[in-house]
Amino acid sequence: MITFSRTSSLTNHIKSTHKTSPFHTFVPANDPSIALLKLLELSIEAHSLQLSHQSHARAHRVGLTRHPLIAQKLIFSYCKFKHPADAKLVFDSLLVKNTHICNTLLSGYGKNQLFLESFELFREMRVGSVFPLADDFTFSVIFKSVGDYGDVLCGEMVQGRGVKNGLVLDTVVGNSLMCMYGKCGCFDDALKVFNEMPHRNASSWNALISGYVKAGVGNAGDSFDGTRLWDLAKGMHSEGLRFDAFTVSILLSLCGGDGGSDECRHKYGYGRELHCYIVKNRLDLSSGLDSDVHLGSCLIDMYSKNGNVVVGKRVFDRLKGKNIFAWTSIINGYVHCGAFDEALFLFREMQWRDAMVPNKVSIVTILPACSSLAGLMGVKQIHGFAIRRELNHELSLCNALIDTYSKSGGLNYATQVFDYECINKDAISWSSIIFGYGLHGQGQNAVILFDKMLRNGFKPDTTVVIAVLSACSRSGLLNDGMRIYESVVTDYKIRPTAEMCSCMVDMLGRAGQINRAHDFIKQMDIEPGPSIWGALLCASAIHGNSEMQELAYKSLIQIEPENSSNYISLSNLYAASKRWDVVAEIRKGMRERGLKKLPGCSWISINNATHSFFVADKSHPCSDLIYTMLDALVLAMKLTCYNPDFVYSMEFLD
């Protein structure tokens, strides 16, 4: 039984349309269109496709399917519920199509990724057509679709029409045009629009800032010029516009640290300042408003990316109306700092206490915790969980499962997911399975899959190339690796990255071709970094080529003069051939630079307490007992013919 309440906006709307409606003259008091509109509005609010269908049927019975408002609402709801074909049926049945209705279908096509249909309809909305003329709403909707489609040329053509009609002067249209350029990675074009806009609002600035972020991310060299970005944000302030929730959330996403560098600390400082800004400006986090949960999730993410999940948890605890995003953010925070028990606890709490239904993202997020705590069995459990919720065909989940299964020793399960569950594969699916085969020493299969991927029309990217090259390297498939490398560089115009090059050096080196590996380094376009010399070093150590080993160490010391482990290893190399004079010299060099060997540390968790140990560490309360046990173990090892090599460690026990 549905009861209707008298609400403002809709009633007003109906009142205003009543004046022109042919229906009201006949049945003004109990106009069936009012009830139908209410029903449709309710179905949209309640996300009920069934209710929309019922309303549609009722509209048929009373002959109202061509009522402009009802048709518009039907089209809207069908598109929202991913039934664009039904929306099209309603649309086609209309004898007169107004701009509003066309815009609704246009936007619905966009929501359903039906870009070609959307462009087709847009093309019809011009002078001399049976369709109405495009207005400012049309343009903002079409720019959004063009942006999602990712075709700048198409966007420029649409912009041309917009300029002709004088519609790009509108602020919202201008903003959506900027967003379109941003999505296509054309920051300069977005900036041009921004500079030429007659009226700008906060959203214009937000579009500019997020456009800058999108254009900067992925460009390895000029990945993210922090200063310029914060200058942009300051420019917004000096134009008298305040940051709104959108601005803050974009900026917060840039405050995630990924290490302990100065730049990270800098970013973290900005992040905390933004948190203060939220509090000071009463972008309050505990009012339970939708936008506040949004900001809360951004904050949780920012804190956990900076290694401070505890503060993230405090933000989380204070959030009212926690949604799946907030829950996933905090769970992700705990997963990333390795607190798997806590993450799993929250994953359960989310469901039992907050009746939250995990989605594909939350399942992907919890997966590393399960594999870490319970190995292959844990991955299988999550997989089963996903199957019961019919989420097992989701691309990102499949990709995560392929990767985690193969890393947990379940290559056969990974293959099954790849072959039977992962219906629409992407570059990540292919590189995950190829990497998996490589990991399990099945280089030949990795090569077969790589070639199959190319035959299926996928262009290789650097990640998948690294996956297949490292597979070749591990399995000693020198010829295949060389062939693939040559092909991706010449046929697919992939510029060799440092990682790709170190795969090649590793591959040649492991195959015993140390000199060829060295020649490869010499002909590289890029400056050899630590990973490349490290690969050469490893290979020359395996094959006992101490001359090349020395060269690699010296190069490493040259490019990483502050990394003490290079000195230690070089010194160990000389110690092995009893060249104590050189050893002494190296250690003197280290002392002069003020470098110390970082002591190795190992630890074990027992009953939620972590016990850590350094070399020759006697500080543990049970130290005597532990060493007695250790001596007994060493003795037992020696008795079983294993002769542990203590030479290097003894050297540095002064």
Add this chain to the structure above:
DNA sequence: ATAGGGTTAG
């Protein structure tokens, strides 16, 4: 009715 923000996978 239109634009702009959040969690995940190699």
